[in-house]
Amino acid sequence: xxxxxxxxxxxxxxxxxxxxxxxxxxxxxxxxxxxxxxxxxxxxxxxxxxxxxxxxxxxxxxxxxxxxxxxxxxxxxxxxxxxxxxxxxxxxxxxxxxxxxxxxxxxxxxxxxxxxxxxxxxxxxxxxxxxxxxxxxxxxxxxxxxxxxxxxxxxxxxxxxxxxxxxxxxxxxxxxxxxxxxxxxxxxxxxxxxxxxxxxxxxxxxxxxxxxxxxxxxxxxxxxxxxxxxxxxxxxxxxxxxxxxxxxxxxxxxxxxxxxxxxxxxxxxxxxxxxxxxxxxx
Numbered sequence: 358x359x360x361x362x363x364x365x366x367x368x369x370x371x372x373x374x375x376x377x378x379x380x381x382x383x384x385x386x387x388x389x390x391x392x393x394x395x396x397x398x399x400x401x402x403x404x405x406x407x408x409x410x411x412x413x414x415x416x417x418x419x420x421x422x423x424x425x426x427x428x429x430x431x432x433x434x435x436x437x438x439x440x441x442x443x444x445x446x447x448x449x450x451x452x453x454x455x456x457x458x459x460x461x462x463x464x465x466x467x468x469x470x471x472x473x474x475x476x477x478x479x480x481x482x483x484x485x486x487x488x489x490x491x492x493x494x495x496x497x498x499x500x501x502x503x504x505x506x507x508x509x510x511x512x513x514x515x516x517x518x519x520x521x522x523x524x525x526x527x528x529x530x531x532x533x534x535x536x537x538x539x540x541x542x543x544x545x546x547x548x549x550x551x552x553x554x555x556x557x558x559x560x561x562x563x564x565x566x567x568x569x570x571x572x573x574x575x576x577x578x579x580x581x582x583x584x585x586x587x588x589x590x591x592x593x594x595x596x597x598x599x600x601x602x603x604x605x606x607x608x609x610x611x612x613x614x615x616x617x618x619x620x621x622x623x624x625x626x627x628x629x630x631x632x633x634x635x636x637x638x639x
Contacts (some may be wrong), residue, residue, distance in 0.1 A: 358591060360639045361500035362386070362417040366492035372481045378424040379485050380492045381601040385637050394422040403485060413490050416639050423482075497639070504634050508594065509584060511627045511634075515601070517578050518627075522608065522620050523570060529614050530565075564619070566608045573604040591638030598632045 362385045369378040391410050393403050402423070410419050579599040583589045602625060609621035 359500050359505055360494065360497040361504055362497070362591075362637050362639050363500060364493045364496035366489045366496060368485050368492065370481065370485050372474070372478060375425055375478075377421070377482055377485055378422075379482070380412050380422040380424075381489045381491050382420040382422075383493060383497065384418040384420070384622040386416060389414055389416055390418040392418065392420045394420070396424070402479060402482065405479065406486060408491070409483065409486055413494065414639075421486075433621075447482040453516045455489050501638060504638060505584060505589075508631050509581075509629050512577065512581060512584070513622050515627050518620050519570070519573055519577060520616060522573075525614065525617055525620070526566060526570065529612075529617065535622075566611050568606045569607045569611070573601060573608070576600045576604070591635040593636035594638065595632055598635065601628050 362383055364383045365381065367378065367380045369376060371377070390410065393406055405444050406421055406423075410421065564575060576597050580594065580601075583593060583597075605621045605628070606622045609618045609625075612618055612621070
């Protein structure tokens, strides 16, 4: 299935009184980039995340955000024990016990780090990550489908312009033949009909774009077939756009008909739009 490189998903779950939230966001990138946001900077978990992401993505910038908070807030058992020890120690030395919110948060974070790093907790987080990745891929597939619809629409417009170029070229060649025949007869009296044909052929050959039109038609037809397949890649689409761009440039430069040059420029406008879309397909 064709996938876009942009997408978003978020998953959450509870274990050991801690609520884990994992958000994934994918963006366009030629290579695979993995960026992890984890306020506790747990290297062990980050390495596991990277390995799982690499198994599911080959291109794109993948941002993974991990967040945690106590489900039961300050009622957590371990925090209560820490506060009890603090009060007991303060009473022993006859000190008025006070503690700030910041200090409470530090105690909470210390407990979260311990629980976050347990094997059971890590397995739970990786299961959440797997679900988040599946949701992200689903959103990429939906976006990819919409992008391909857009590509097909623009490719159909290119195809219509190509057909107009074919008709215009035929009429233009007939017009040129008449024009050159008249000019030759006016400038070279008593010229042989065979020589007239040779002169006309030589003149038209210099501006003939039939080969370019044939190649243009071939590229458009082949790309339309490829887009119908499930595994077409953005890089493949981009390659064909480069080939179509080459033919459009040649048509524009060789043709002496302003209308044909205008049509070639119109093709380039659509193919540039398709290349932008293709850059966002994995």
